[in-house]
Amino acid sequence: MRQILVAGNWKLNGSRDSIKQLISGITAGAGDTGNAQIAVCPPFVYIPLVAELLAGSKVAWGSQDISDQDSGAFTGEVAGAMLNDFDCKYAIVGHSERRSLYAEDDAFTARKFAAARKTGLVPILCVGETLEEREQGVTEDVVARQLDAVIDLEGIAAIGDAVIAYEPVWAIGTGKTASPQQAQDVHAFIRGKLAGLDQAVADKVQILYGGSVKGANAAELFAMADIDGGLIGGASLDAGDFLSICKAGA
Numbered sequence: 001m002r003q004i005l006v007a008g009n010w011k012l013n014g015s016r017d018s019i020k021q022l023i024s025g026i027t028a029g030a031g032d033t034g035n036a037q038i039a040v041c042p043p044f045v046y047i048p049l050v051a052e053l054l055a056g057s058k059v060a061w062g063s064q065d066i067s068d069q070d071s072g073a074f075t076g077e078v079a080g081a082m083l084n085d086f087d088c089k090y091a092i093v094g095h096s097e098r099r100s101l102y103a104e105d106d107a108f109t110a111r112k113f114a115a116a117r118k119t120g121l122v123p124i125l126c127v128g129e130t131l132e133e134r135e136q137g138v139t140e141d142v143v144a145r146q147l148d149a150v151i152d153l154e155g156i157a158a159i160g161d162a163v164i165a166y167e168p169v170w171a172i173g174t175g176k177t178a179s180p181q182q183a184q185d186v187h188a189f190i191r192g193k194l195a196g197l198d199q200a201v202a203d204k205v206q207i208l209y210g211g212s213v214k215g216a217n218a219a220e221l222f223a224m225a226d227i228d229g230g231l232i233g234g235a236s237l238d239a240g241d242f243l244s245i246c247k248a249g250a
């Protein structure tokens with residue numbers, strides 16, 4: 001039985017004060033979230049603050065990105081070992097905003113995935129199609145290509161140490177959510193593809209759904225057989241909204 005994981009991606013939001021408030025709201029209600037695993041991914045610069053505020057709580061933390069490099073002349077980058085210094089558990093890789101706004105392709109994303117694993121972080125690998133790709137009927141081809149880039153580099157066993165987030169690009173930050181069945185269909189495709197390579201990995205890996213998840217739609221999404229939680233953008237910036245999603249996974 002896979003546990004539900006609800007991970008908040010704060011993106012480029014927050015300040016020292018707002019983050020203190022947000023964390024205090026989340027920790028105050030985290031006790032009512034049963035078995036659900038919870039994580040937050042702040043901007044890099046706030047990770048030390050979040051680590052201090054969340055130490056000893058049930059809420060884990062991670063980064064929104066990671067360098068594919070270990071160290072050296074790579075201005076602006078943050079390496080896995082640095083994230084380890086602040087006890088990050090997760091590192092998001094291949095978010096659609098990184099792919100589309102910063103031209104991060106499948107191969108680069110796969111190297112970031114490898115860098116996370118190498119330093120003991122759990123990569124949250126984001127995959128998903130654009131609206132145009134869905135309308136062209138190539139959703140499964142796109143998702144398969146994004147997964148294959150990682151599997152080809154790291155091997156299928158590596159997926160067992162990771163989390164996958166299916167995030168249809170057309171549903172991110174748009175208020176449009178994939179219906180539970182639309183999401184389930186792609187999640188089942190992903191799990192089936194993995195099962196064709198390694199059944200144990202397919203059974204084990206958590207596949208999160210992301211795209212305008214809210215308290216009002218989380219329970220029906222999380223009730224689907226292959227949806228093991230959510231990667232949450234906008235609604236993770238409000239403690240009440242975020243907790244209501246976590247409670248849907250309790």
Ligand code: PEP
Nearest residue numbers: 172173210211212233234
């Ligand atoms: C995201 O960016 O990962 C995301 C799912 O955003 P939102 O929940 O705001 O759609």
